[in-house]
Amino acid sequence: MGIAHGLFVFTGDILLLYAILGAFLWRRRNAPVAQLVASAKRWFVFAIPTMLVMTLLIQTVSNDLPDEFWDDRLGGTYMQVLSYRWENWFYTFLTALIFQGPLVFVAFLIGLVAAKTNFFENNSLGLVLLRRWLPYLALTALPINLLYGLHTSGLWVPNPALQVAIGTATAIGAPALSALYLYGVVLLVQRFALPEWVYRAGRNTLSCYVLQGVLGGLCFAGYGLGLFGQLGHAQILLASLLIALSSMLLVSIWAKYLGRGPLEPLLRGIK
Structure with missing residues (x-):
């Protein structure tokens, strides 16, 4: 993985x-x-x-x-x-x-x-x-x-x-x-x-971590918003916080209705 x-x-x-x-x-x-x-x-x-x-x-x-x-x-x-x-x-x-x-x-x-x-x-x-x-x-x-x-x-x-x-x-x-x-x-x-969504995100950190990379690619790469090399340090800090919070919120919503994040069952299913 x-x-x-x-x-x-x-x-x-x-x-x-x-x-x-x-x-x-x-x-x-x-x-x-x-x-x-x-x-x-x-x-x-x-x-x-x-x-x-x-x-x-x-x-x-x-x-x-x-x-x-x-x-x-x-x-x-x-x-x-x-x-x-x-x-x-x-x-x-x-x-x-x-x-x-x-x-x-x-x-x-x-x-x-x-x-x-x-x-x-x-x-x-x-x-x-x-x-x-x-x-x-x-x-x-x-x-x-x-x-x-x-x-x-x-x-x-x-x-x-x-x-x-x-x-x-x-x-x-x-x-x-x-x-x-x-x-x-x-x-x-x-x-x-x-808030409960914070705890749900904390129980599904693998999904949060991977989703941060996906969202980061969509923000900075050319196949997304194309912001690579366009932002200053303060703007990058703000973007990183928004990406982190967005990943936590999205994974939390997923876990609320399906029990776990999308990747946690895969990880825990490996024996």
Whole structure:
């Protein structure tokens, strides 16, 4: 399913990466919490030099890229977009595996720990610890991600050494920001009754994820609205939020009348 998604819907697929790492996680499903936490720490330490190497490699390669590297086929017909995906999918996946894989596996391990320790119950030990660490997480996450955002958006061009330092620091800044997001979501759910369609979407995330790619193609490629390369950063942010909300709402409506999203029965039917 991940390969099909990467080739026919969205080159930057995560399903295959999640499936591979999930297979390793499955072997540790009965491990005690302390062992899972220790393993997560080791993978996190490993992620930092991996991020350094990948940042150096990306910086080296990007400096040598010709101006026409960013292929206009992404904004073309479906067959043009498809040809681009076929040519670049494997290299995109390999980059994701090396660049994101270690941190993703850390997140998987901590997620399993959360399930084993009832993290989402009121005043659980995990929530108490997260609340205690909020100031330190904010002081870590906000400056790193702000600098990274300014750099990647082209609003600020630091010297090469600082570019490498910022890219490597995201190995720490990204998980810290995710932890802040997580605590914000927990507070939101505890204090407000969210609409039922949000919960239905949350129970059918595979369909939501794939539909986002489909809607994105219809918005940006030539076989849709043809907005590829036409929007600024603020407009792209707004478009991404609209696409995400639209996919959630559509899948939720489907699940309301048919029980599950369109892809979840297929996934759960595999024995």
